Structure formats: structure tokens, C-alpha cells
Amino acid sequence: MPREFILFSRMGKTDPNFTSLHDAGRLDIVHECIVSSLFLSHGLRRDVTFHAILNGAPNPPQHIQINGETLYDVRTNIETWHQILKKTLAGKPHPGITKDKTAFETLLKNKAQTHQIYVLEEDGKNIADTKFPQNCLFILGDHVGLPKKAEDFALRFGEKISLGKTPYLAAACITIINYTLDHPIKPDS
Numbered sequence: 533m534p535r536e537f538i539l540f541s542r543m544g545k546t547d548p549n550f551t552s553l554h555d556a557g558r559l560d561i562v563h564e565c566i567v568s569s570l571f572l573s574h575g576l577r578r579d580v581t582f583h584a585i586l587n588g589a590p591n592p593p594q595h596i597q598i599n600g601e602t603l604y605d606v607r608t609n610i611e612t613w614h615q616i617l618k619k620t621l622a623g624k625p626h627p628g629i630t631k632d633k634t635a636f637e638t639l640l641k642n643k644a645q646t647h648q649i650y651v652l653e654e655d656g657k658n659i660a661d662t663k664f665p666q667n668c669l670f671i672l673g674d675h676v677g678l679p680k681k682a683e684d685f686a687l688r689f690g691e692k693i694s695l696g697k698t699p700y701l702a703a704a705c706i707t708i709i710n711y712t713l714d715h716p717i718k719p720d721s
């Protein structure tokens with residue numbers, strides 16, 4: 533089932549001048565979410581698109597889109613993604629990855645025309661009670677969380693879903709969502 537993820541990164545650095553992903557506004561979280569979204573053991577999820585909206589200094593927003601269908605020449609390790617993110621933020625191409633100035637609100641408005649939008653929130657509808665259509669899009673915040681203004685905007689187009697009361701890391705949330713969509717629960721006949 534095709535799916536997309538949007539990670540709202542409040543502090544993700546928006547230029548290539550950094551020495552570590554952690555110190556670049558926690559781009560290490562972006563890396564972890566990319567890996568959870570797109571990678572399988574010995575393969576890539578070709579039906580997944582990952583978006584990171586970086587809102588840190590000096591030039592926000594920056595929208596990085598990674599298309600699993602066309603992505604190649606990648607590994608899961610942090611050094612690889614350090615170099616890819618530096619290169620992408622410098623405006624240099626990488627297969628399957630694009631960068632532009634699209635803001636969160638604009639991306640969401642465009643996606644809402646073709647996707648069912650879900651905002652991950654602990655007080656949302658339980659994911660186990662949700663029947664997912666084709667073309668789902670899931671919105672997550674980074675370690676600080678989704679800003680209230682962004683969440684309110686997203687809920688104009690979608691609904692809250694929850695993985696329960698336990699607060700998981702964003703990358704773990706993506707893994708759980710991928711598992712849930714890969715293994716849908718079939719109702720008893």
C-alpha cells in the first residue's frame with residue numbers, strides 16, 4: 533500500500549554548513565526517520581515517499597522529498613546520510629531526492645487533494661481501530677513535537693490517530709505504522 537510521511541523538523545538546519553547531523557538542529561532524527569520509512573532488510577520500500585520540512589536557520593523552510601521508487605546509491609548508516617543531506621542542502625542532486633522551498637502548509641494542501649491525512653497524536657483514534665485507504669499520509673513532529681499551529685492546520689485536512697499512550701520516538705512511530713500497513717488486521721468473518 534503506498535504511503536507518505538511528513539516529518540516537521542522545528543530546528544533542522546537549512547544549509548550545508550554543519551559538522552554532525554545531531555548538531556545541525558537534530559538532523560539525526562531526520563536520518564532515523566528516513567531509514568525507518570524507506571529501508572527494509574536488504575532493500576528499499578519503493579511505495580514510500582518521505583518528506584522532511586526543515587524549519588531551522590538560516591533559510592527556512594526547506595522541503596526535502598525522498599521518493600522510494602527512484603532512490604538509489606544509499607545505505608542506512610549516518611555517514612552516508614550526513615553526506616547526502618549536506619549535498620542536498622547545497623542544491624546538488626541525488627537520485628530520488630529533491631529539495632525546494634515548499635512550506636508545510638502548502639505541501640499539506642496539495643497532498644490533501646489525493647491522500648487521507650493522519651496526524652500522530654497520543655490522544656487520537658487508536659491505529660488498531662482505523663481502516664486505512666490507499667494513499668495515506670502520516671504527519672509527525674520531531675523530538676520537540678509538532679507545533680500547535682501546524683497541528684491545527686493539519687487537522688483541517690485530516691484526523692488524529694494514536695499508537696497508544698506510550699510516547700515513542702518518531703522513527704519508531706514510522707516503523708509501527710509501516711508494520712501496521714504491511715500486516716492489516718482482517719475482521720473475523
